[in-house]
Amino acid sequence: MVNATMTPLGIQLDNVSHGYDIGGRFTPVLENVNLNIAPGEFIALLGPSGCGKSTLLRLVAGLEAPHAGRILADGAPITGPGPDRIVMFQDPTLYPWRSVRANVALSQDISGRVDNAAVDATIAMVGLQGFERAWPHQLSGGMAQRAALARALVNNPRLLILDEPLGKLDSLTRLTMQTELLRLWQDRGFTVIMVTHDVEEALLLATRVITFSSRPASVVSDINIDLPYHRHRDDPHLLALRRDILVQLGHSADW
Amino acid sequence: MTQTTSFPIHDIDTVPEAAISPRKAWPSGLLPWLAGPAWFVAAFVTWFWPDADDFPATDSLAIVFAIMGIILVPAALLRRFSAKAPWMIALALGFAAWEGVQAKLLLLPRPFFGTPQDLLDVFMTDWHKLGDSLLHSLGLLAVGYITGSLLGIAIGVGLGRSARFRYWVQPVIRLVGPLPPVALLPLAFVIIPSSWAASEALMALASAFPVIVLTWSGISAVDPAYYDVARTMGARDRFLVFRVALPAAAPQIFVGLFMGLGMSFAMLVVAEMLGVKSGLGFYMQWAQGWAAYPNMYAALVVMSLMCTGLITILFRIRDRILGWQKDGLKW
Numbered sequence: 001m002v003n004a005t006m007t008p009l010g011i012q013l014d015n016v017s018h019g020y021d022i023g024g025r026f027t028p029v030l031e032n033v034n035l036n037i038a039p040g041e042f043i044a045l046l047g048p049s050g051c052g053k054s055t056l057l058r059l060v061a062g063l064e065a066p067h068a069g070r071i072l073a074d075g076a077p078i079t080g081p082g083p084d085r086i087v088m089f090q091d092p093t094l095y096p097w098r099s100v101r102a103n104v105a106l107s108q109d110i111s112g113r114v115d116n117a118a119v120d121a122t123i124a125m126v127g128l129q130g131f132e133r134a135w136p137h138q139l140s141g142g143m144a145q146r147a148a149l150a151r152a153l154v155n156n157p158r159l160l161i162l163d164e165p166l167g168k169l170d171s172l173t174r175l176t177m178q179t180e181l182l183r184l185w186q187d188r189g190f191t192v193i194m195v196t197h198d199v200e201e202a203l204l205l206a207t208r209v210i211t212f213s214s215r216p217a218s219v220v221s222d223i224n225i226d227l228p229y230h231r232h233r234d235d236p237h238l239l240a241l242r243r244d245i246l247v248q249l250g251h252s253a254d255w
Numbered sequence: 256m257t258q259t260t261s262f263p264i265h266d267i268d269t270v271p272e273a274a275i276s277p278r279k280a281w282p283s284g285l286l287p288w289l290a291g292p293a294w295f296v297a298a299f300v301t302w303f304w305p306d307a308d309d310f311p312a313t314d315s316l317a318i319v320f321a322i323m324g325i326i327l328v329p330a331a332l333l334r335r336f337s338a339k340a341p342w343m344i345a346l347a348l349g350f351a352a353w354e355g356v357q358a359k360l361l362l363l364p365r366p367f368f369g370t371p372q373d374l375l376d377v378f379m380t381d382w383h384k385l386g387d388s389l390l391h392s393l394g395l396l397a398v399g400y401i402t403g404s405l406l407g408i409a410i411g412v413g414l415g416r417s418a419r420f421r422y423w424v425q426p427v428i429r430l431v432g433p434l435p436p437v438a439l440l441p442l443a444f445v446i447i448p449s450s451w452a453a454s455e456a457l458m459a460l461a462s463a464f465p466v467i468v469l470t471w472s473g474i475s476a477v478d479p480a481y482y483d484v485a486r487t488m489g490a491r492d493r494f495l496v497f498r499v500a501l502p503a504a505a506p507q508i509f510v511g512l513f514m515g516l517g518m519s520f521a522m523l524v525v526a527e528m529l530g531v532k533s534g535l536g537f538y539m540q541w542a543q544g545w546a547a548y549p550n551m552y553a554a555l556v557v558m559s560l561m562c563t564g565l566i567t568i569l570f571r572i573r574d575r576i577l578g579w580q581k582d583g584l585k586w
Contacts, residue, residue, distance in 0.1 A: 095484075110494055
């Protein structure tokens with residue numbers, strides 16, 4: 001809408017390993033992760049809780065540098081955070097001292113390039129018109145997450161990094177937000193990397209689902225979801241995939 | 256913010272304090288009509304009951320009381336000040352009682368206990384010197400408090416954000432901070448050549464300590480995700496400090512500023528009583544030296560109004576900056 005020339009970002013991970021010092025001992029979190037994400041793909045990352053998926057997102061965002069290996073964005077190494085790769089967290093993390101509008105305009109405040117029309121259009125796009133002057137504590141969980149989505153999208157990022165963005169929403173709000181996320185991705189064409197714990201959500205939204213082992217995480221499977229949108233939850237093909245993935249994640253008996 | 260009222264969501268309305276208190280407001284019936292007459296009673300007592308001694312300004316005091324009554328009668332008619340009416344009645348009766356006990360019956364030992372007309376007389380005859388003292392106190396306070404607060408916020412931010420700064424500065428703060436600044440007064444008057452500069456330095460020190468600790472605590476408590484959000488958008492340190500850390504810590508910083516203001520009041524009075532030859536503290540000291548107790552009371556009244564006024568200003572600033580907060584604390 002503002003920047004029609006936006007091209008989605010391609011991401012390449014070459015033998016990426018990472019870890020943390022926990023209590024003086026080095027704990028590996030990612031081990032030899034290789035991934036090639038084409039521009040415009042919608043990638044869902046699935047894996048056991050605490051396996052290191054969020055760490056992977058932090059590395060791609062540039063918030064941390066990997067201990068070993070390389071991460072390339074369109075062929076160039078990532079050296080730090082950048083406004084073309086925006087992260088959306090599980091919590092909306094809106095700044096409570098900023099109105100909804102000022103929160104959405106955050107990236108413009110940082111870059112100094114003010115575009116009021118883009119802010120208004122993005123707020124309208126996520127359905128928050130009329131709430132521009134509200135404080136974050138006055139919003140419901142779903143509205144706050146919409147505001148966070150608008151904040152992420154206002155400057156037309158080339159890559160949207162989603163860390164369980166719908167994880168804390170109630171199930172009905174979640175369904176609405178899934179549909180909207182899909183619509184935005186189809187309209188705008190950015191690349192998406194999303195961590196989720198919901199296999200069904202991954203299968204409904206993603207073009208590719210990647211599963212990870214438990215920590216230290218490495219890629220277990222990489223499944224192309226070759227189904228047209230809009231997908232249906234009771235599609236037998238999708239149900240079969242869901243079963244396969246749950247088995248891979250070690251939940252063969254739980255579903 | 257008219258639109259907030261239409262929100263279909265929870266916890267929008269912060270409950271005003273008045274709504275929580277058991278008696279929501281005083282009955283708007285009879286009391287406002289009694290406020291004016293209560294002051295006429297005080298005026299009547301003052302004017303017609305002969306003084307026990309030759310006090311100054313008795314007539315003026317009766318006139319002041321009467322004027323209060325004349326103001327409050329039409330106020331009741333126009334339904335203004337209804338909420339303050341009980342206080343107005345209590346004040347009028349309090350003054351009338353004071354007047355009776357001391358000016359008319361002399362039940363309390365003089366000169367320590369003055370009469371209302373003594374106090375009024377001081378304000379009428381010595382207002383120039385009182386005003387001058389007030390200005391001197393305000394000037395002394397402003398320089399020391401503002402310096403101390405800015406320094407306190409800067410040091411607090413440093414402690415909250417830089418490990419190296421913390422390594423060097425924290426031990427100094429731990430050693431010097433808890434020391435009552437008054438204890439340094441004799442030393443400061445020796446080391447620093449002018450008593451004005453010495454007082455300013457100590458006042459800055461006194462107000463800085465709570466500001467440092469609370470700014471530090473506020474900055475340390477900032478959700479790291481707030482920084483991540485700004486950093487992924489390319490924010491640099493300057494933005495992270497001034498537009499993320501400080502606003503996020505602002506509620507705590509204001510508690511520090513409030514406590515620091517109290518500390519600087521204490522330091523102000525001590526400095527003016529012991530070194531600086533002007534200001535309300537000096538005036539009180541001088542009044543006590545001459546056993547001019549009404550003057551001391553007058554200075555106390557002025558000082559109390561000054562302190563509460565300054566705290567009111569601080570809270571107004573807070574309400575403005577922290578309007579986003581849910582809490583409804585009102586000074």
